[in-house]
Amino acid sequence: MQFSLISDTFEKMEATTKRLELTQHLVDLFKVTPRESISKIVYLIQGKLRPDFEGVELGVAEKLAIRAIAKSSGSSVRKIQDLFFEDGDLGHAASKALEQKTQTTFLMQQITAERVYDTLFKIAKLEGARSQDMKMKYISSLLNDATPQEAKFILKIAMGTLRLGIADNTVMDALAIAYTGSRANREKLEAAYNVSSDLGRVAEIVAEKNLDGLDEFHVSLFSPIRPMLAERVKSAAEASEKLGKEFAAEYKLDGERVQIHLGEDRVILFSRRLENITSHYPDIVENIPKALKTQEIILEAEAVAINENTGEFLPFQELMHRRRKYNIDRIVSQYPITVNLFDIMYLNGKDLLNSTYVERRKKLEDITTENEFVKLVPKIIVRSENEVEDFLENGINAGCEGLMLKVLDAPYRAGARGSNWLKLKREYRNELGDSLDLVVIGAFFGKGRRTGKYGTLLLATYNQENDAFESICKVGTGFTDENLDQLYQILSNKVTLKKNPRIESGMEPDVWFEPELVIEIVASEITLSPVHTCAKDIVRKGSGLALRFPKFTGKIRDEKAPEDASTDQEVVTLYRNQKKVTQNVSEV
């Protein structure tokens, strides 16, 4: 397949922000994609080479790419650096450099998509002393045969800066339309994606066998399952209203969610975002098999940092130390953890997703022998609001964030947020202290002490229906100097020239970011806003919702994907509940 078909599609996609048009461009592309190449094309669209859990990282350094562009275009390194500094995008620099190339090579071959993919794959696998030179040669060999437009997208993919403004849902819509004739079949594709976390494979099977092929997808060891998510509630009363007379309450621990796969004498750990994080927790790998009476299993647990002397839970931030490549053994003893099991999805060849919560919990208890390191998350069955309140109080005293409340006869709904699991956090009980997880979409430069950093951040909620990020507030308080440095470091890698099409904002910050980073915010109140776009027109025509006196809590929630951020609907609920409370107060 000619790579130009892909670069033409990407060019058109960059020019629009409309979801329907973006989907149609993908449908057109899929219709001309040979079956044997569809998985590669889907990964490239996702800006990857393989699903996240395989950990295949492109790893091309800027310097190296600049040298490759210089070599292929016959320009100096200096010239390419200048082009790069013009707009900060190496893709543009490459296409401009090739446009200005004076000598043409007559041997130029048309580049195929398969060649681009395979070359990038080889680059990702290169290691060792001579790998830098080899990487440069590989990129340069592609650029020698590329048109300026192709060069632009090859570089964007290689550098991880391809931003098409689409989420996995849009790719699934397009696959459903292209291969099954109807967008309505998206759900079936999604079900396959939920248990495999591999969109390339889903595309391959649906392209080959249409819907029939999707039966092949089952839970399997060492393929992560997309996690089940919870809705929030504000009070025990609201939970009872939603869950009925009897439900389970578990401590909600403030750590890192870990999906544990054990079998064939191996343990593999996946994060909530389905990355392989086995190397962060050698202590889990060592200790988990000792606590389980089983051969093959997929479990979910919360890894929580603890105070070694008192055994008390410590906040989530302590786990940040684990995210490093070197000296992990020292870190393991310096920052000890416990592993707290709360679900089981697979046991000795049997998929348990359709078993009820009660059945799964029972299995989990049957196979676990608790010890110092491996525990079961504390759980009770509750039948009244008072029991919820008491258990919440106990949980908070034990250092938890709140409770998870779970429907007793509900299955494990992979990849879904629904009311079978509810989260009741401590903060939600206090009208003025609601915490929200918001996506950083832009920033304004700081002044004074904050010169050269981002002084104020522009934040957004997630709108599931439109797959969009809608602005809700600017935040400039709650940051320590250390926070500001850390955020600058993280965010300066996410700067984009143009606003990402998934962002809806009435405000123009000094810089836009890829909507990727989630941070936690508290605020005093939610108000109507003429500027912000969160829940626009829902509460009142022409108005959105905004946070009043927002403040950063110090928590960077980098275990969360932007689609896991608080939603516009949650904010509408908070707004309406807050109105009820104020009305009640003024009536008194």
Ligand code: AMP
């Ligand atoms: P939130 O991050 O606020 O959306 O809450 C969901 C997260 O709570 C999950 O992703 C888990 O990491 C964490 N969690 C802590 N305790 C539990 C529990 N008992 N059951 C399910 N999730 C839990």
